[in-house]
Amino acid sequence: MGRKYAIIGVGHVGATIAFALVTKGDADELILIDKNEKKARAEQLDLKDATARLETRPKIKIQDYSELADTDILFVTAGNIHALDHASGNRWAEFEYTREIVKDIAPKIKESGFHGVLIDTMNPCDAISQYLQKEIDLPGSQVLGTGTFLDTARMQRVVAEQFDVDPKNVTGFVYGEHGESQFVAWSTVKVNGLDVIPLAEARNINLTELESQARSGGWAVHSGKGYTSYAIATCAVKLSRAVLDDAHLMCPCSSYNKKYDSYVGQPGIIGKNGVEELIDIPLPDEEEAKLANSAATIREKFATM
Numbered sequence: 001m002g003r004k005y006a007i008i009g010v011g012h013v014g015a016t017i018a019f020a021l022v023t024k025g026d027a028d029e030l031i032l033i034d035k036n037e038k039k040a041r042a043e044q045l046d047l048k049d050a051t052a053r054l055e056t057r058p059k060i061k062i063q064d065y066s067e068l069a070d071t072d073i074l075f076v077t078a079g080n081i082h083a084l085d086h087a088s089g090n091r092w093a094e095f096e097y098t099r100e101i102v103k104d105i106a107p108k109i110k111e112s113g114f115h116g117v118l119i120d121t122m123n124p125c126d127a128i129s130q131y132l133q134k135e136i137d138l139p140g141s142q143v144l145g146t147g148t149f150l151d152t153a154r155m156q157r158v159v160a161e162q163f164d165v166d167p168k169n170v171t172g173f174v175y176g177e178h179g180e181s182q183f184v185a186w187s188t189v190k191v192n193g194l195d196v197i198p199l200a201e202a203r204n205i206n207l208t209e210l211e212s213q214a215r216s217g218g219w220a221v222h223s224g225k226g227y228t229s230y231a232i233a234t235c236a237v238k239l240s241r242a243v244l245d246d247a248h249l250m251c252p253c254s255s256y257n258k259k260y261d262s263y264v265g266q267p268g269i270i271g272k273n274g275v276e277e278l279i280d281i282p283l284p285d286e287e288e289a290k291l292a293n294s295a296a297t298i299r300e301k302f303a304t305m
């Protein structure tokens with residue numbers, strides 16, 4: 001049968017995911033849906049023009065929600081990134097648009113009979129993911145947000161540059177909201193397997209400064225190109241592979257945490273059912289308090305939907 005993907009919202013993020021799925025040979029079938037039909041058609045044509053140079057033969061279709069009935073992975077990447085053009089650091093500035101967009105999309109997904117795994121990037125990512133789960137009424141494990149997976153990658157980059165190692169060899173997690181209340185759980189971070197806190201002390205490296213660089217990493221990209229695309233698309237595609245390969249990849253993402261009665265970013269195990277399990281690494285009291293605070297911020301925003 002092959003691997004069938006769909007993307008709702010083929011703007012910068014959605015189109016980059018589509019490009020990755022097609023050029024890496026992940027997708028046997030790909031459905032592109034956008035409110036702007038001309039954009040969906042253009043992306044379809046551009047990708048089809050690439051297929052003569054590919055080893056694979058992806059079928060690319062557009063604008064048909066009924067195709068979601070047997071889709072394995074659905075990326076929800078709609079939005080209005082221009083809403084952030086003058087927002088200077090406030091991701092919630094897009095919320096007045098995304099809250100309406102998701103109200104349009106969710107019933108259509110539900111009606112389609114979609115029962116695969118949904119991966120959401122729409123901001124505010126945690127609140128929108130929770131809304132989609134609730135409205136579509138899929139099992140909680142099957143609806144996840146990219147959440148702090150991207151922020152964790154940014155933390156890995158910033159720490160790797162400082163310690164002159166490869167980002168893959170920086171492990172550990174950013175927890176909480178994909179937004180301002182996120183935090184690096186430094187107690188979990190290791191560089192080449194060594195705890196970062198004593199390493200940083202020995203080298204007089206200011207972790208608070210590194211955390212602030214990681215948190216503002218998205219804005220650094222946004223201010224130069226008006227959107228972000230490659231890193232978020234790579235995170236989303238990595239999550240989708242972990243699902244379809246049943247990889248049991250341990251990584252952070254946004255999913256429902258019963259303790260906080262909220263979606264929030266924390267490590268989990270990603271496999272064929274989506275978030276197979278959440279991993280509760282014991283955190284020091286100070287980090288635990290930051291997580292509770294971040295979850296409260298998300299709950300507040302979700303309540304306004």
Ligand SMILES: NC(=O)c1ccc[n+]([C@@H]2O[C@H](COP(=O)([O-])OP(=O)(O)OC[C@H]3O[C@@H](n4cnc5c(N)ncnc54)[C@H](O)[C@@H]3O)[C@@H](O)[C@H]2O)c1
Nearest residue numbers: 009010011012013034035077078079080081121122123232
């Ligand atoms: N979670 C993250 O880490 C992360 C990172 C980057 C971007 N984002 C978010 O991802 C979303 C997409 O970003 P982008 O840069 O691609 O935005 P964009 O504005 O370039 O593209 C959004 C697309 O969604 C389409 N759309 C709008 N309403 C729709 C609807 N009702 N149905 C179908 N399509 C609709 C638009 O026509 C547009 O093509 C935004 O919410 C953005 O903030 C999240």
